[in-house]
Amino acid sequence: MPPxxxxxxxxxxxxxxxxxxxxxxxxxxRTSMRDIAAACGISKALLYHHFVxxxxxxxxxxLGFTRELYGFVAEQIPAEGSASCRVRAxxxxxxTFFERYxxxxxxxxxxxxxxxxxxxxxxxxxxxxxxxxxxxxxxAEGKASGxxxxxxVANAGRLILSALNWMHRxxxxxxxxxxxxxxxxxxxxxxxxxxxxxxxxxxxxxPAKRASGRP
Amino acid sequence: MPPxxxxxxxxxxxxxxxxxxxxxxxxxxRTSMRDIAAACGISKALLYHHFVxxxxxxxxxxLGFTRELYGFVAEQIPAEGSASCRVRAxxxxxxTFFERYxxxxxxxxxxxxxxxxxxxxxxxxxxxxxxxxxxxxxxAEGKASGxxxxxxVANAGRLILSALNWMHRxxxxxxxxxxxxxxxxxxxxxxxxxxxxxxxxxxxxxPAKRASGRP
Numbered sequence: 001m002p003p004x005x006x007x008x009x010x011x012x013x014x015x016x017x018x019x020x021x022x023x024x025x026x027x028x029x030r031t032s033m034r035d036i037a038a039a040c041g042i043s044k045a046l047l048y049h050h051f052v053x054x055x056x057x058x059x060x061x062x063l064g065f066t067r068e069l070y071g072f073v074a075e076q077i078p079a080e081g082s083a084s085c086r087v088r089a090x091x092x093x094x095x096t097f098f099e100r101y102x103x104x105x106x107x108x109x110x111x112x113x114x115x116x117x118x119x120x121x122x123x124x125x126x127x128x129x130x131x132x133x134x135x136x137x138x139x140a141e142g143k144a145s146g147x148x149x150x151x152x153v154a155n156a157g158r159l160i161l162s163a164l165n166w167m168h169r170x171x172x173x174x175x176x177x178x179x180x181x182x183x184x185x186x187x188x189x190x191x192x193x194x195x196x197x198x199x200x201x202x203x204x205x206x207p208a209k210r211a212s213g214r215p
Numbered sequence: 216m217p218p219x220x221x222x223x224x225x226x227x228x229x230x231x232x233x234x235x236x237x238x239x240x241x242x243x244x245r246t247s248m249r250d251i252a253a254a255c256g257i258s259k260a261l262l263y264h265h266f267v268x269x270x271x272x273x274x275x276x277x278l279g280f281t282r283e284l285y286g287f288v289a290e291q292i293p294a295e296g297s298a299s300c301r302v303r304a305x306x307x308x309x310x311t312f313f314e315r316y317x318x319x320x321x322x323x324x325x326x327x328x329x330x331x332x333x334x335x336x337x338x339x340x341x342x343x344x345x346x347x348x349x350x351x352x353x354x355a356e357g358k359a360s361g362x363x364x365x366x367x368v369a370n371a372g373r374l375i376l377s378a379l380n381w382m383h384r385x386x387x388x389x390x391x392x393x394x395x396x397x398x399x400x401x402x403x404x405x406x407x408x409x410x411x412x413x414x415x416x417x418x419x420x421x422p423a424k425r426a427s428g429r430p
Contacts, residue, residue: 084409084410139409142409146411147410147411148409148410148411149407149408149409149410149411151400151404151409152400155397155400155401155404156404156409158378158381158385159378159401159404159405161381162377162378162380162381162382163373163374163377163378165377165381165384166373166376166377166380166381167377169380170373182370185366185367185370186370186374189366189370189371189374189405190374190404190405190408190409191408191409191410192364192408192410193364193405193406193407193408193409193410194299194354194357194363194364194366194371194405194406194408195299195362195363195364195406195407195408196361196362196363196364
């Protein structure tokens with residue numbers, strides 16, 4: 001278990017998810033601690049046991065989930081294997097996280113970009129940077145080993161993150177492909193290229209360890 | 216000149232750009248018609264000649280630019296050439312538009328997603344759809360001719376649009392690559408693939424006609 005994950009109990013994740021859903025639907029101001037407790041099916045006392053106030057919940061949504069995302073994704077990447085395979089694990093783990101905590105992700109992303117001076121933004125950016133550097137590290141290894149072309153690692157990383165980040169704008173859970181399937185499709189297109197007559201991407205290595213809890 | 220472009224005089228584009236900048240910096244409510252006129256260096260009378268009120272400016276920002284984007288990009292795509300070459304023109308034209316009207320684009324995108332029921336959204340979505348279908352059409356032609364692999368056109372289109380759309384989140388004008396250069400890099404990675412040992416993307420055909428006004 002990576003550092004920091006021990007606090008992320010299922011209860012806390014449930015509270016954050018429900019609160020994010022309510023903030024998104026009704027706005028922060030019009031959402032009360034009572035509403036959040038009711039949505040979780042727990043008492044206000046139990047809710048206050050986990051969070052001192054609504055602001056603390058909001059901060060955790062805007063800050064904590066970047067840390068959560070990093071930890072969740074980092075632990076899904078196999079220690080061995082091709083860069084293609086390991087980046088695939090990065091992408092499918094990100095998609096799994098996104099799919100599981102969709103509301104939190106959306107609220108969190110909106111809050112992140114709309115209020116760059118908010119408390120905790122520095123820490124959030126630091127976790128976001130670690131997440132991005134994790135991906136660039138995998139790409140740089142693949143380039144060094146000759147597996148990947150001599151592409152600019154920063155741009156390649158941004159391309160991959162753009163695809164993952166933009167997904168929440170159009171993806172509808174329960175319709176068509178799952179987020180993980182879309183991430184796999186993106187991976188195959190980005191690694192194999194769209195042009196015909198190229199080597200098929202080498203995807204025969206051990207597939208990324210999937211996060212449990214998804215079919 | 217594509218339909219609708221005749222209204223987009225330089226003056227109107229200046230007003231929209233300055234207004235978008237002020238809305239983004241100070242908020243819609245705290246921006247007055249006087250502020251917008253001052254930012255443009257024009258009289259309030261001239262401003263009112265172009266727009267009846269602030270709401271009209273805001274509507275044009277959130278609605279009109281999708282139409283502008285479509286028209287601008289559509290006219291940059293060469294009638295002949297490979298799918299790779301034509302998609303490259305789609306991407307660089309989008310990047311040029313984005314770079315030139317960055318503030319408008321950002322304000323417009325934020326407004327678009329934050330208020331799905333706003334007046335004009337249906338029309339905006341229709342233009343956005345035409346823009347996306349233009350890209351899918353180019354990809355489908357490339358697939359039909361055998362130039363492109365048998366990829367899912369909708370997903371390939373989304374991958375390309377994600378890269379373009381997400382650019383405004385991290386791109387800083389005047390620092391490093393231009394938006395057009397980034398779009399070209401993305402194109403080469405997406406078409407050629409990241410994996411080594413593949414055919415280099417065929418980019419020798421006539422380059423996309425660039426929009427003038429950028430070095």
